[in-house]
Every structure is written in structure tokens, then in C-alpha cells.
Amino acid sequence: MKSLTKIACVLSLAAILGLPAVTATARPLGSTAYSGMSNLPLRNCEGFWCGQLNRIAMDEQLKVLVYGSGGGWSYVEVVSTGQRGWVCNENVY
Numbered sequence: 001m002k003s004l005t006k007i008a009c010v011l012s013l014a015a016i017l018g019l020p021a022v023t024a025t026a027r028p029l030g031s032t033a034y035s036g037m038s039n040l041p042l043r044n045c046e047g048f049w050c051g052q053l054n055r056i057a058m059d060e061q062l063k064v065l066v067y068g069s070g071g072g073w074s075y076v077e078v079v080s081t082g083q084r085g086w087v088c089n090e091n092v093y
Contacts, residue, residue: 029064029065029066029067030063030064030065031063031064032061032062032063032064032079033061033062033063033064033074033076033092033093034059034060034061034062034092034093035056035057035058035059035060035062035087035091035092036058036091036092036093037058037091038057038058039055039056039057040055040056040057040058040060040087040091040092041054041055041056041087041088042054042055042056042076042078042083042085042086042087043085043086043087044085044086045086046068046072046073046086047073048088050086053083053085054078054083054085056078056087060078060079060080061078061079061080062074062076062077062078062079062087062092063076063077063079064076065077065084068086068089072088072089072090073086073087073088073089074086074087074089074092076092
């Protein structure tokens, strides 16, 4: 819970300072998204506690396969490798 509080604080500070935030909007299935951070964790389920399958480079192209419940996570395919997993929508664009 402490890490979620820290994330909320960082995002709030970024908003106050006018820094751009990379967030996803609802996307149709099969649409293209891109990794919005270096070493974006590709996870085996929806949640920060889930295991990491791999890390994705910045601006890596992703195909949205499932837009997760509540909009927080999407099940994606990394176009360059075909690997599939979950990413946090806050870190893709």
C-alpha cells in the first residue's frame, strides 16, 4: 500500500508541476499502443504484485488484446517478439 501512495504522490506532483503524464485511454481491441517508459514490466496477471515475464523498452509497439476490467491493465502482445502479458495502462500511450 505504501508503494501505491508513493505513486499517487509522484503523479500528483507531476500534475502540479505541469509535467506530461503518459496515460492510456480506452482503446479498441487490436489497436496499437506503445510502451511509455524504459523497462516497462510485462506481467503474468493484472497487478503490481504479479510476476514479471519480461521488461519492454521505451516506445516498443504493443497490440491491445484485452482492455482490462476497470481500465487499469491491458493484456497486450509485444509486436516485435510475439510475447504476451499484462501492462499497466498508466505506462503506455
